[in-house]
Amino acid sequence: LFTSNMDRHHYETFEKFGNETFIIHLDNGRGFGKYSHDELSILVPLNQCCRIRKSTYLRLQLLAKEEYKLSLLMKESLLKDKVAPILYQPHLEAMDRRLRIVLKAVSDCIEKDGYDNVVENDFNTDVNTVTTER
Numbered sequence: 210l211f212t213s214n215m216d217r218h219h220y221e222t223f224e225k226f227g228n229e230t231f232i233i234h235l236d237n238g239r240g241f242g243k244y245s246h247d248e249l250s251i252l253v254p255l256n257q258c259c260r261i262r263k264s265t266y267l268r269l270q271l272l273a274k275e276e277y278k279l280s281l282l283m284k285e286s287l288l289k290d291k292v293a294p295i296l297y298q299p300h301l302e303a304m305d306r307r308l309r310i311v312l313k314a315v316s317d318c319i320e321k322d323g324y325d326n327v328v329e330n331d332f333n334t335d336v337n338t339v340t341t342e343r
Contacts, residue, residue: 241300241303244297244302245299247307247310249310252311255311255314255315256314256317256318259321259322259326259327260327260329261318262328262329263330263331264331266315266328269308269311269312269315273305273308273312278305279304279305280302280304281301283301284296284301315327315328
């Protein structure tokens with residue numbers, strides 16, 4: 210949702226040489242979409258399932274705080290790029306706005322279903338811990 214671009218792919222493959230394929234990461238040139246349009250359909254899975262990992266939820270809440278603001282951290286991380294500026298201020302501000310939209314969706318889920326039914330505690334180290342001998 211932060212990029213507001215539904216045309217994101219993990220990777221593409223180049224198969225020109227038969228079995229000698231390799232991964233190519235592509236960007237269509239509008240990776241962050243239009244800053245003035247929030248693609249809310251991206252939220253459908255969250256709205257339908259109303260589930261989020263606690264670690265993700267806490268990180269999103271942190272990025273919404275003024276001292277760790279997502280747009281400021283993103284801007285700072287891109288400053289040293291050779292083709293800076295990568296994102297213009299309206300795109301950075303859109304990321305903050307979209308973060309608030311995500312947090313509102315989670316808040317609505319919590320209000321409807323309760324915190325424990327929405328936020329999955331992924332900090333419990335005792336769960337799924339398996340040791341094997343080799």
